[in-house]
Amino acid sequence: MTVITRFAPSPTGLFHAGSYRTALFAYIFAKQNKGKFILRIEDTDKERSKKEYEDNIIDSLKWLGLDYDELYRQSDRTDIYKKYIQKLIDSGHAFISKETPKEAGDRAEVIRFKNPKKKVIFNDLIRGQVEFDTTELGDFVIAKSLEEPVFHLVNVVDDHEMGMTHIIRGEDHISNTPRQILIYEAIGAKNIPIFAHIPLLLAKDRSKLSKRHGAIPMTEYRERGFLPEVLVNYMALLGWHPADDREVLTLDDIVKEFSLDRVQKGGAIFDEEKLKWFDHQYIAKLNNDEFQSHASPFVPEWLATSSPLFKRCIPLLREKISSFGEIPQLLADNGELRFVHGLKDYAPLSLLWKKNPKREAALVHLQKVQELVMAIPDDSFTAESIKVAVWNYAEAEGKGDVLWPLRMALTGQDKSPDPFTSAFILGREETLNRIHLAIKKLS
RNA sequence: GGCCCUAUCGUCUAGCGGCUAGGACGGAGGCUUCUCAAGCCUCAAACCAGGGUUCGAUUCCCUGUAGGGUCACCA
Numbered sequence: 079m080t081v082i083t084r085f086a087p088s089p090t091g092l093f094h095a096g097s098y099r100t101a102l103f104a105y106i107f108a109k110q111n112k113g114k115f116i117l118r119i120e121d122t123d124k125e126r127s128k129k130e131y132e133d134n135i136i137d138s139l140k141w142l143g144l145d146y147d148e149l150y151r152q153s154d155r156t157d158i159y160k161k162y163i164q165k166l167i168d169s170g171h172a173f174i175s176k177e178t179p180k181e182a183g184d185r186a187e188v189i190r191f192k193n194p195k196k197k198v199i200f201n202d203l204i205r206g207q208v209e210f211d212t213t214e215l216g217d218f219v220i221a222k223s224l225e226e227p228v229f230h231l232v233n234v235v236d237d238h239e240m241g242m243t244h245i246i247r248g249e250d251h252i253s254n255t256p257r258q259i260l261i262y263e264a265i266g267a268k269n270i271p272i273f274a275h276i277p278l279l280l281a282k283d284r285s286k287l288s289k290r291h292g293a294i295p296m297t298e299y300r301e302r303g304f305l306p307e308v309l310v311n312y313m314a315l316l317g318w319h320p321a322d323d324r325e326v327l328t329l330d331d332i333v334k335e336f337s338l339d340r341v342q343k344g345g346a347i348f349d350e351e352k353l354k355w356f357d358h359q360y361i362a363k364l365n366n367d368e369f370q371s372h373a374s375p376f377v378p379e380w381l382a383t384s385s386p387l388f389k390r391c392i393p394l395l396r397e398k399i400s401s402f403g404e405i406p407q408l409l410a411d412n413g414e415l416r417f418v419h420g421l422k423d424y425a426p427l428s429l430l431w432k433k434n435p436k437r438e439a440a441l442v443h444l445q446k447v448q449e450l451v452m453a454i455p456d457d458s459f460t461a462e463s464i465k466v467a468v469w470n471y472a473e474a475e476g477k478g479d480v481l482w483p484l485r486m487a488l489t490g491q492d493k494s495p496d497p498f499t500s501a502f503i504l505g506r507e508e509t510l511n512r513i514h515l516a517i518k519k520l521s
Numbered sequence: 522g523g524c525c526c527u528a529u530c531g532u533c534u535a536g537c538g539g540c541u542a543g544g545a546c547g548g549a550g551g552c553u554u555c556u557c558a559a560g561c562c563u564c565a566a567a568c569c570a571g572g573g574u575u576c577g578a579u580u581c582c583c584u585g586u587a588g589g590g591u592c593a594c595c596a
Contacts (some may be wrong), residue, residue, distance in 0.1 A: 082538095088596045123595055177594075188594055205526070214524070222594050229596050253525055253591040277527080277589090284588060290580080312533095319534055323544050342534080344527050345589065351548040352533065378595070397559050431555070448576095472555085481555040493557040 081113025084241050085139075085146070086233065089131035092295035094139040095348055096248070096279040096287045099313045103341070104246040105144045106314065109333045116240060118371040121153045121173065122232055125183075142306045150233050150240070159227040162235050163189060163220065164266060171264035172220060189221040191230075191261065198256040201245075203274035203338045210256035218257060230254065234261040242271045246338075248250040249275045249345075250286075274338055277317055280345045285392055287348070303402030308357045308363050317342040326359055354400035361399065366392055376405040378500040380419060390503045391418060394495055417489035418503055421512055425492040426519040431482040440483040441520045446471060447484050450515045454506065461502040468498070487516030 085101040087093065104165045108115040117139065121127035139146070152159075166172035175190045195213040202208050220231040227235075237245060252275045262270045281292030299309060310329050319342075320327065320335045323372065327335075364372065369392055374383045381388050394415065398408055416422065421469075430440050450467045471478040485497040488509060494500060501509040 086596085090596075120596060126595070151558065179594085181594080202526095208525075210525070219594050226594085228594070249526065250590055251596090254596090256525095275526085280589080282532095286589070316533065323535080325533095338570090342527095346534090347532060351534050353531060355546055362559095398557095434554095445556080461586055476555095478555045483555090485555060489556095491556085495557080497555075518525090 079243060080327050081108055081111035082116065082241050083108040083113065083246055084116040084118050084240065084242060085144075086118040086120050086236075086247075087129055087135055088123065088126070089135060090123065091131055092127040092297065093131075093135045094287070094293035094295050095313065096293055097135075098138070098296050098309070099279055099316060100143065100246070100248050100276060101139065101144055102142075102310065102313055103318070104244075105146075106333050107246055107274075107328075108338045110336050112360075113243070114147045114243075115144075116148045116150065116317065118150045118236060118240070119152065120229070120232065121151060122227060122229065125238045127153075132296070134297060141300055142296065142309060148240075149238070152236065155232075155236070156225055156227075159232055159235055159237065160220070160224050161256065163224055163227060163231065166191070166220070168262055169264070171219055173217075176215070185222050187223075187226040188219050189223070189263070190217040191220045191257075193217050194258075194260065196260075200255060200259060200270075200273055201203070201271060202252070204341050205252075205275060208252065208255070210253070212260060215257050220261070230258055232259060234258050234267075235265070238265065238267050243269075244274060245271045246276060249278050252277060264502065272430075274341075277342055278345045279316065280347045282347060284299045284345070284381060292348075294460050301403070303372070303404070304353070304357050305360050305372070305401075306359050307355065311360075312353050312356045316346045316348065326356070327441060349382075358400040361396055364396075369396060371406060372402050376402050378406060378409055378419075381409065387418070387503070388504075390505075391415070393500060394503070414491070414493055415495075417491055417494060417500065421515070424486065428492070429486045429516055429520060431476075431478045434476065434479050437520055439479060441517065443475060443480045444483050444487060444513055444517050444520070447480065448510065448517065450511060451501070451506070451513065456506050459502065459506045461498040463496040464501050484513070485518065488512050 083104040085104050087097055087101075094426060104457055105115050117136075119132050119135070121132070139356070163172065167174065170192065172189055172191050175188055177184065177188055179186060179187055193212060193215055197209065197211050198269060199207060199209045218230065219228055221227040255275075259270060279287045281287050285291065287293045296309065307328065310332070311327055314327070314332045314336075315325060318336065318340055321340070363368070366389070370383050370388070375396065377388065379382050381391070395408065398414065399405060407413050409419065410416065427435075429444075430437065447468055450471060451464065454463055454467055468480070468484070481497055485500065488497055488500045488504060504512065
């Protein structure tokens, strides 16, 4: 039997982390079983469904690499539902009910399901046996009219028609399950899908993650320069864990090792700090070409990613960022790497090492360093060769005494990378210019 | 409120009757060090409570408590 799962979002908001994790688990389960993964847009609510949200869902899924085998839109399937509704009415499982409208838009006549009022038991793959008494559900509405079916009906009809074997969805649907099982029985479904209700993703205060409460759209993570593999990895670990202690896992790893009985039962809070840590790990593993192409949208114009200057910055950027979106602030006017763009004017006295603030000493050291640097040929001007050239002198004279003025001369900032790396990035000529300027400031 | 689900460090989690309760993020300290990071090392930090069952409960059962979900002509 081929496993078939689906992700069935309603396009009534931007695709966020909560929905994403549900989709991810269903996807992983399908892949693991060499089955099919279906995307079904549940847009029966014409008021709230928006094309832009549907686009956002599809766009996000694509970015995250969750490819689906089939795509359906419930708004295209009205005829199918109509047939089922008619059948249910004919068989006495549903009836047309006269109503007194409570709200604007309410119909005077709707179609209700004739509730057999019985006990429903199903076996949830994550929670085990779950038991409900459907009596209190009453004769619930399954359609506003023959052409306007409502969630429970369309959801069941589609899952049945599409041959769904496993329904992996959020825990918020667990109490919908009994009434849906009633519908399966009423339409004469031979095989009712197996259910697995995964725990919800929670906001920081443990309340439900909602559109206006902590649910960040996945496209926003893309805009902030997070890698899609990172979202896959991190989100899979929210509620699931492999048998060992590994955390950095590819989708393939996860698909290989995933198992529903290692899925957590309680809800989990999305922790952005850990997400950043993951992203930092992934960035560390990127090669320079990959790094460059990911960084490209975030690098300011003055620093073209094709330039040698950018290439020299890569190791530093790689070390400093935990998402590519942090690059702009690092290179901004008050950023840690602004010295790359240009030297900010600084006070001459800031060139003095705080533990030995003598103008004369700083001047002598800078002049000596200037000589040493000058001796390095342009074609071997690397952080390492600069270090080698300066190191012995610095050790002999006091590292702080020599290196602090040098670093300040090169960057004009109290906080910056080490002087060797900075000099390498600036290049021989600019390095000498800046040392020269510092010497002038002190004389 | 009814019904349903859940409960291990602040957070994500390992554990499936006997463990010094393990790992990761974050935090603290240290090493490194000219500054800031990164990196490495160390430390602090948890079994919701009360009853059972058992020689022995974090683990099994019950009750309570807490949190969450759901009770639409939304999905």
